[in-house]
Amino acid sequence: MAAPLELYCWRGDWGLPSIDTECLTVLAYSKFAGAPLKIHKITNPWKSPTGTLPALKTREEGSISKPSNIIIHLRKQKYNADYDLSAKEGADTLAFVSLLEEKLLPALIYTQWVDSKNYVDVTRSWYAENISFPLNFFLPNRMQNQQLEKLRLVRGDPMLEPGEQLEKELYRDALECMTLLSQRLGSHKFFFGDFPSSLDAYVFGHLAPLLKIKLPNGKLQQHLNSLDNLRNFCSNILLLYFPSTGQDNSSHKTPTHADGSDFDSEPHLRRNQILSALFAFGAMLGYAILTGIVSIERVQPQRALQARKRADDEEAD
Amino acid sequence: MGSVHAKSLDPLPMHGRDLGVNPDDVIEAPEPEHEAKQEILENKDVVVQHVNIQGLGRTKEDLLGYEISEVFLAKNLIDVMKKAHLARQKLLRLGIFKDVEVLIDTSEGADALPNGLDVTFEVTEVKRLTGSYNTMVGNNEGSMVLGLKLPNMFGRAEKLTFQFSYGTKETSYGLSFFKPQPGHFERNLTLNMYKVTGQFPWSSLKETDRGMSAELNFPLGITNHTLKWEGVWRELGCLARSASFAVREESGHSLKSALSHTVSVDSRNSAIFPSRGALLRVNQELAGYTGGDASFLKEDFELQMNRRLFWDSVLSASLWGGMLYPLGGQPSCIADRFYLGGPTSVRGFGMYSIGPQSEGDYLGGEAYWAGGLHLYTPLPFRPGKGGFGDLFRTHFFLNAGNLCNLNYGDGPRAHLQKLAECIRWSYGAGIVLRLGNIARLELNYCVPMGVQSGDRICDGVQFGAGIRFL
Amino acid sequence: MSLAAEAFVSQMAAAEPWPENATLYQPLKEDQILLSDCASSLAVQTYLRMCGLPVQVACRANAEYMSPSGKVPFVHVGNQVVSELGPIVQFTKAKGHSLSDGLDDVQRAEMKAYMELVNNMLLTAELYIQWCDDATASEISRPRYSSPYSWPLNHILAYQKQWEVRRKMNAIGWGGKTLEQVCRIRSAFATSSAQFFFQPTELDALVFGHLFTILTTRLTSTELAERIKSYSNLLSFCRRIEQSYFEDKILSVSLSLFIPSLIPSL
Numbered sequence A: 001m002a003a004p005l006e007l008y009c010w011r012g013d014w015g016l017p018s019i020d021t022e023c024l025t026v027l028a029y030s031k032f033a034g035a036p037l038k039i040h041k042i043t044n045p046w047k048s049p050t051g052t053l054p055a056l057k058t059r060e061e062g063s064i065s066k067p068s069n070i071i072i073h074l075r076k077q078k079y080n081a082d083y084d085l086s087a088k089e090g091a092d093t094l095a096f097v098s099l100l101e102e103k104l105l106p107a108l109i110y111t112q113w114v115d116s117k118n119y120v121d122v123t124r125s126w127y128a129e130n131i132s133f134p135l136n137f138f139l140p141n142r143m144q145n146q147q148l149e150k151l152r153l154v155r156g157d158p159m160l161e162p163g164e165q166l167e168k169e170l171y172r173d174a175l176e177c178m179t180l181l182s183q184r185l186g187s188h189k190f191f192f193g194d195f196p197s198s199l200d201a202y203v204f205g206h207l208a209p210l211l212k213i214k215l216p217n218g219k220l221q222q223h224l225n226s227l228d229n230l231r232n233f234c235s236n237i238l239l240l241y242f243p244s245t246g247q248d249n250s251s252h253k254t255p256t257h258a259d260g261s262d263f264d265s266e267p268h269l270r271r272n273q274i275l276s277a278l279f280a281f282g283a284m285l286g287y288a289i290l291t292g293i294v295s296i297e298r299v300q301p302q303r304a305l306q307a308r309k310r311a312d313d314e315e316a317d
Numbered sequence B: 001m002g003s004v005h006a007k008s009l010d011p012l013p014m015h016g017r018d019l020g021v022n023p024d025d026v027i028e029a030p031e032p033e034h035e036a037k038q039e040i041l042e043n044k045d046v047v048v049q050h051v052n053i054q055g056l057g058r059t060k061e062d063l064l065g066y067e068i069s070e071v072f073l074a075k076n077l078i079d080v081m082k083k084a085h086l087a088r089q090k091l092l093r094l095g096i097f098k099d100v101e102v103l104i105d106t107s108e109g110a111d112a113l114p115n116g117l118d119v120t121f122e123v124t125e126v127k128r129l130t131g132s133y134n135t136m137v138g139n140n141e142g143s144m145v146l147g148l149k150l151p152n153m154f155g156r157a158e159k160l161t162f163q164f165s166y167g168t169k170e171t172s173y174g175l176s177f178f179k180p181q182p183g184h185f186e187r188n189l190t191l192n193m194y195k196v197t198g199q200f201p202w203s204s205l206k207e208t209d210r211g212m213s214a215e216l217n218f219p220l221g222i223t224n225h226t227l228k229w230e231g232v233w234r235e236l237g238c239l240a241r242s243a244s245f246a247v248r249e250e251s252g253h254s255l256k257s258a259l260s261h262t263v264s265v266d267s268r269n270s271a272i273f274p275s276r277g278a279l280l281r282v283n284q285e286l287a288g289y290t291g292g293d294a295s296f297l298k299e300d301f302e303l304q305m306n307r308r309l310f311w312d313s314v315l316s317a318s319l320w321g322g323m324l325y326p327l328g329g330q331p332s333c334i335a336d337r338f339y340l341g342g343p344t345s346v347r348g349f350g351m352y353s354i355g356p357q358s359e360g361d362y363l364g365g366e367a368y369w370a371g372g373l374h375l376y377t378p379l380p381f382r383p384g385k386g387g388f389g390d391l392f393r394t395h396f397f398l399n400a401g402n403l404c405n406l407n408y409g410d411g412p413r414a415h416l417q418k419l420a421e422c423i424r425w426s427y428g429a430g431i432v433l434r435l436g437n438i439a440r441l442e443l444n445y446c447v448p449m450g451v452q453s454g455d456r457i458c459d460g461v462q463f464g465a466g467i468r469f470l
Numbered sequence C: 001m002s003l004a005a006e007a008f009v010s011q012m013a014a015a016e017p018w019p020e021n022a023t024l025y026q027p028l029k030e031d032q033i034l035l036s037d038c039a040s041s042l043a044v045q046t047y048l049r050m051c052g053l054p055v056q057v058a059c060r061a062n063a064e065y066m067s068p069s070g071k072v073p074f075v076h077v078g079n080q081v082v083s084e085l086g087p088i089v090q091f092t093k094a095k096g097h098s099l100s101d102g103l104d105d106v107q108r109a110e111m112k113a114y115m116e117l118v119n120n121m122l123l124t125a126e127l128y129i130q131w132c133d134d135a136t137a138s139e140i141s142r143p144r145y146s147s148p149y150s151w152p153l154n155h156i157l158a159y160q161k162q163w164e165v166r167r168k169m170n171a172i173g174w175g176g177k178t179l180e181q182v183c184r185i186r187s188a189f190a191t192s193s194a195q196f197f198f199q200p201t202e203l204d205a206l207v208f209g210h211l212f213t214i215l216t217t218r219l220t221s222t223e224l225a226e227r228i229k230s231y232s233n234l235l236s237f238c239r240r241i242e243q244s245y246f247e248d249k250i251l252s253v254s255l256s257l258f259i260p261s262l263i264p265s266l
Helices: A021-033 A067-076 A087-114 A116-130 A139-155 A164-185 A198-212 A219-226 A228-241 A243-247 A262-294 A296-316 B015-020 B023-028 B031-036 B061-073 B077-093 B412-420 C003-015 C035-051 C085-094 C105-132 C134-145 C153-171 C179-193 C202-216 C223-229 C232-245 C250-258
Strands: A006-010 A038-042 A055-057 B047-054 B097-106 B116-125 B130-138 B141-151 B159-167 B171-181 B184-200 B205-220 B223-238 B252-266 B277-292 B296-308 B314-326 B367-377 B392-404 B424-435 B439-449 B460-466 C023-026 C056-059 C074-077 C080-083
Touching: A006 A021, A021 A067, A021 A198, A021 A228, A055 A067, A067 A198, A087 A116, A087 A139, A087 A164, A087 A198, A087 A219, A087 C105, A116 A139, A139 C153, A164 A198, A164 A219, A164 A228, A164 C105, A198 A219, A198 A228, A219 A228, A228 A243, B047 B061, B061 B077, B077 B097, B077 B116, B223 B277, B252 C153, B367 B412, B392 B412, C023 C035, C035 C085, C035 C105, C035 C202, C035 C232, C074 C085, C080 C085, C085 C202, C105 C134, C105 C153, C105 C202, C134 C153, C202 C223, C202 C232, C223 C232
Parallel strands: A006 A038, B047 B116, C023 C056
Antiparallel strands: A006 A055, B097 B116, B130 B141, B141 B159, B159 B171, B171 B184, B184 B205, B205 B223, B223 B252, B252 B277, B277 B296, B296 B314, B314 B367, B367 B392, B392 B424, B424 B439, B439 B460, C023 C074, C074 C080
16 A cells, blocks of 8 residues: 555644644544544644645645545545444534534634633743744744634624624633534434544544633633533543543653654654754854944954964065 | 814924924024124115025925015015015925025125125925824724825925824824915815724714815915815724614715815914904815715804903804705715714713714714803913913803704794704803914813703813814 | 623513514615525524514615624614524524424534534525626626615725625635535535424524525526425425415515516526
8 A cells, every 4th residue: 555644733732632623623533534644743834735734645636734625535535434424414414513613613713812811821822832943933923813814704704803792702602502512412422323423523623622721711611511421522532542642641741742653753853953053043144244244344454454464474484 | 073084184284383483583694794784785775686595405496486586576675684584484384494594695796786685595405204103002992103204295395295003903094195386385285095984982983984085275365265075985883782773774885075165264363262353164065966975065164253351361252053955865974964062062061962862872963053152361360471371271151052953844944943942051161271273172160051851961070172162 | 781781681672572663674675685695684584484573674775784793684673683593593582482492402403503504505605606606796796786886886895895705715715616516515415404304493494595595596507596406305395484484475576576687697
């Protein structure tokens, strides 16, 4: 068999295989479908072949970055977690994915990226710590702008302003959505019986960050914690399909972790270091040249002096 | 909201500059020469042979020719000095010179006459480009304002002004081009392009205007005329979700294209604290004739008369009135109607909080009148006389007014009756502070009377600032 | 408004009965309204009829800007203004009118999910066809959308709207889709939804609103309508609802007024 497909996604933390909802969705689906992917967990979206994360590098279609497209592609490769679903269940999947995207995702974006306390204390500090040197100064802010833009588009209101009113509306929708999901899940292990499907991957992707990332303003978290079946659903999936990430929960501050993918990220790490060292050196050099130009008149007499001295020396010879 | 869109851009330059002119400069400059040749020149007729202007860079000389030509007509030395002084002030008024100095000397050279004089203006031009940068914080919003000015753009006192304000909530800009006719500075043309956003909490209304206008100013006898065309794309919206439905119904986009004409006669000695003279300003606006969605005819006048009484006190009487007549069967738009009330019009009432309203949002009216009687006196015991104290006045006032919608089918008699019903009035006293020569602050104690249900009153102390006041 | 005040107001609203003068606002029916808005408006009207709540329909050129959420239709009931079907359903529920009381938790969850699906796919597909298909946009959507405005505002607003929708489409990954792909998505939806309907609920109102409007509106391409027509159960569903709730012909009259004004082409 040819080389496996390569998947690029955000690094994990807090006991999650990845901290990003879309990456989590794709990772979970690939595990459910048993797709043998080569996974690169990185902290620099610019290293992904599409410039965004997640991204799947394929042979035929180039690189794909939208989770739904990645899942469709995996399905085409016969890695189908939805094979056993009836037509009704297939329709349910579509419907609940819509529900997640319309009702829960905006609140998720709001709580992670717009709520100023959460953003400053957790989201920005995580990205600033994990993204490599020169990028970490502006990438988090750029990502925040992108997320805000996304929120505006999803809500269909270009004038949308963060505020109490918006927060209340978003959270109300999100709480309702979680309750509906909880009701739909009931006492089942997964949404459609005993085997996980793409819907489970989507739900997991949206709920797991809420469950695991400790945010200062945790209204959504509190509600999720009160829904036992959804909480168990997420921890089950983490336990069954991502056993390795649970371990480095305690030691998430260490840069290396016991994941199988670490071998892949190792050279990137070194390249990172070299790149940032080069950048720093370049900046210093540039500064030196700049100041050199400014003080060139002060330098020249010295050089002239040296030249004369050398000439003197030659004469002496 | 006609009065709200007073442009922040000021097409007339150099108000401040004019005040800064010290007439003594002019007289002093020629003094040494004067003394030396006093005997010869005092009684003699003189001829101004040459007028030189030094220090010109990009300014075209033909422009200055008009301004200084008067100097050649002077017949004796005193006359020369007077005319030179006037010419200097004319030059400064153009707003293109930082400083102008005048030198008068006897003519020298081959063609010099024995009684010939040379007048030299030494000018310093203002910079080609001036910029300003401000940050403003307030009202839950921060903004930075960037201003660029290109005075004397093509060398004939044209001026291009650009102002850009970038806020956390709103951005606005204004671009204005000003061109006076050479030799007749009062005849000028102004072109504007702008985007402004206004929030009107008394109506729960938010308005964004994008527009352009062309304005022609010219004097005619003692009157000043302004002809203006304005095309503006207005976007109205509710300020809050709780806005009344009447305001909600007005939301949306509209296009207004209006021709307006203003004539004014102003014989007052000061715009803020006049002690004599009168002002009459009549403004008429016709919208819809040149396209656009809004069509109406709007008439508006303002009259003010001042009379000095005993002990430097001044009695001032003013009357305002206006009428909006919708054309083509369309109802009038909330943004075009008149508003009344507040610390600069009928005092003792809330800002624009008189007349028709719906759920606490004031909708404005199609007709209004307001009158005021003021007695201005210097501060009691006149502290700081001749200096700081002159910035202040105490005043006693009596204001009255009414704002309503007219049923245009009823005829003028019914209209007058309607306007005479339910008159709001108020009286009180307070302190007025002059800010420069354009605005004033007031702190008043007011007693509102004739309050109708729905009016918002401000019983007691009221603070206000304004450019235009009753 | 503070939370407490708002809770108070909604309590007050709950206490008040449904007034006779409740009004539904939508864009001008003959010259202005577009497929997606018409569908949403019909869905709300159907829902209110299912609940037996009387509502007058008012057409305003600035309906979109009057709406608190910027989306049509919206209803003005007493002092309250509520836009879009979802909030309107919640609002009527607060007043004690609900169609989904008979459902169990799972069914209700599924119904809500399907409503989102309709919004997510049908509405998006309608918007896509209106604004991203060049022929439809230039021949129908832009002229109709801008019909109440005078030059040059009509062009500015229409292009502004088109740009906005296209940007949204790009962001949610519909940007590069062709008309055929959209139709395929829609037929996928039809297959999935054809098998799923309870007793009359807000979902049925929503689906009816969209399907009926698509079936009776002529666009530059009839492909969509053809696709739906191939599902006989959907057709009979539409017919059934039309007969049971719109017997007074108001709808038929309004639609027949509205259809010929669309430009037939292709």
